[in-house]
Amino acid sequence: MFYLFLAYSTIWAAIAAYIAILGRRQKELKKELNELKQWCSEDYFQVR
Amino acid sequence: MISVIRDALIIAGKDIVSELKSKQTVGMMVIFSILVIMIFSFAFDPVDRIIRNVIPGLIWVITIFSGILGLNRSFVSEFENSCLSGLRLAPVDPVSIYLGKAAANFIFVSIVQLFSVPLLFILFDYKLKGSFIWLLAIIFVGTFGFIIIGTFLAGLAANAKNSEMLLPLLLLPLLSPLVIAAVQATRVVIENESFGEAISWIRLMAGYDLLFTAVCILLFEYILEDT
Amino acid sequence: MRLCSKYIDKALFYVLVIFFPIILYLVFVWSPIEKVMGPAQKIFYFHVGCAWVAFLAFFIVGIYSVWSLIRPNINSFITAGVSAEIGVLFTSIALVTGMIWGKTSWNTWWSWEPRLVTTGILWFIYVAYLFIRKMDGPWQKISKLSSVFGIVGCLNVPIVFMATRWWNTKLHPIVFGEGKNETGGGLDPEMLLTLVFSLLTITLLYVFLMRKGVEIERMRMVVKNCKNEIMNKLTIRED
């Protein structure tokens, strides 16, 4: 019984950890994208 | 076809000539393999009979670890002065570059084995019970497969900055079936007079060699190609 | 098209939300307890599922590797990478559960059993593949190198399995039967149903993670391109 719970808790922990990593990556990228959008909209880059 | 082999021989010849001048790579490989034997005899008491069980494996440990040293050099040296670009510009099929490099590496590793394997037998006072020819055949087939896949991955890893660390990482997992087969076959031939059991292992190694020779020849041009 | 894929994502998510309690119920309550091995046998359902997805993910890496050599494009490059990453996750799970399984049934954490060894080698190949993808350079180059390695690695896996099986039977023949699972005998219909259901669920989880991962990696590409564009503009201004 102990091993059964050990096994299933590792499975859930691993999957949850991976989903958490994915979520964090997405959040970071979204933030970066927003920053970039602000940068791009400034006319500093538009003027040639 | 003939020109591919001719070019491969020219390239292999170049590698061998430049190795003959410096003798650095092969020399270091030989010394390294002897050191590995030393370390192993410290790790396992040589007086104990247990050591005899690891000798078939030891042959392949020496081959692979000292071989990796040489494989690392074989493509990294081509990146100096962008010589690889020079080869790619020459009217040469990429396959010849691969085969030439592989042939040179095979010769280097064979030279190392020529020194280290007899030394292994002498140092541990080990006697070959089986047939010598079959042992040679097994070493040939196993080393061939090792060089085929090793040269290929050395070319691949050479693109990275940390190639000398990347190569073993790429190579060892792919070598695992070859190592299993080679060690088992060697054990059978060394310890028994009959080599019947070794044949299926040799067949596995031969299959591995053929498959990966074909695949590596097919795929090598992608490794060389710049974007 | 975009809208459609959003709906697929949502549908997958809800299906998974519904499926997970069901599969847990099936595994822990509904399926019978195996006589010889006791409740620990229930590890088997997820262990097999994860191992199956691990090999499936690697197979998909192989297919996309071939495809991106024939026709280099960024999408197959991204898909192969994400599949490899998820593959590492499921290979790790399969390995750990396999070890726990081994502890319960053979009382050793690791046995040199062909399936376990093959999964272990697979894990190393995956990790090496991800290391190649971490190399710096334009994506076209990385795509070529990693694809080449993906193909070679993919071909290697069945050979590893074959070699370890022969090796194993030589060492201690017929310790475990060649049956579908190591429990020896066949499966009860309830067990089979639970197994099939858990396979389905984990495969769906894989598909879901794939879609999410691909979406994120695409976003990363967009960010990278955006940055490059800004750099281009800056360098032109400097001239």
Added chain:
Amino acid sequence: MLEIKNLTKVISRRPIIKNVSLTLNDGEIMAVLGPNGAGKSTLFKCVAGLLKPTNGEIMIDGKKLKTGSVSAKKRIGFLGHDSFLYSNMTPVENLMFYGKLYRVNDLENKIERLLKETGLFLFKDVPVGSFSKGMVQKLAIARVLLPEPEILLLDEPHSGLDQSAVLFLNRYILDRKKTGKSVLFISHDLNAVYGLADRAVVLKNGKIVEASGEGGWENLDRLKTWYEQAVAG
């Protein structure tokens, strides 16, 4: 005849060469000029076959050049920034190696002649690794000239050369012109361009901004003002 048609090369989303078209007739010497980072070297690498163009075509004698085709590689000689020489081997060994790969006939005599002409004959048994930059450049030129390619692509051939070697190279190039073979070269040295080239193009930011007419220039100052205007404009 070498034709470059609408060549575009993009490296990690950054266009290095934009829609460049060029025609190099037989027996013509053309100079490619331009500021640093204009994409000159990349253009040469594309033509030589080291880089795959993103778009566009390269044709030799009206036939499309496929990257990696063995017969085409034999007709092009490329001198790059790097020497492509093995530093632990001697000049003779290096040249022998490349000569064999290019299937050069009468190899030994040719190597001897080239080494004498470039003034490296005394050092023929010294490993290239101990050479100075100028000597390496001479040997690299010898390597390119050895198989007598029909089209020469020289990326800054005069850099690091002493006066006699420059004279040798210029004389060689002009000799070859008479036999109807063509040369494309990059140079920052307008003197050399004035002395050698029939035509010149100016590359800037990956585009050809100016191309001179045939027949060269009346004098060096004309060329200088023409180049400065092209770069500024």
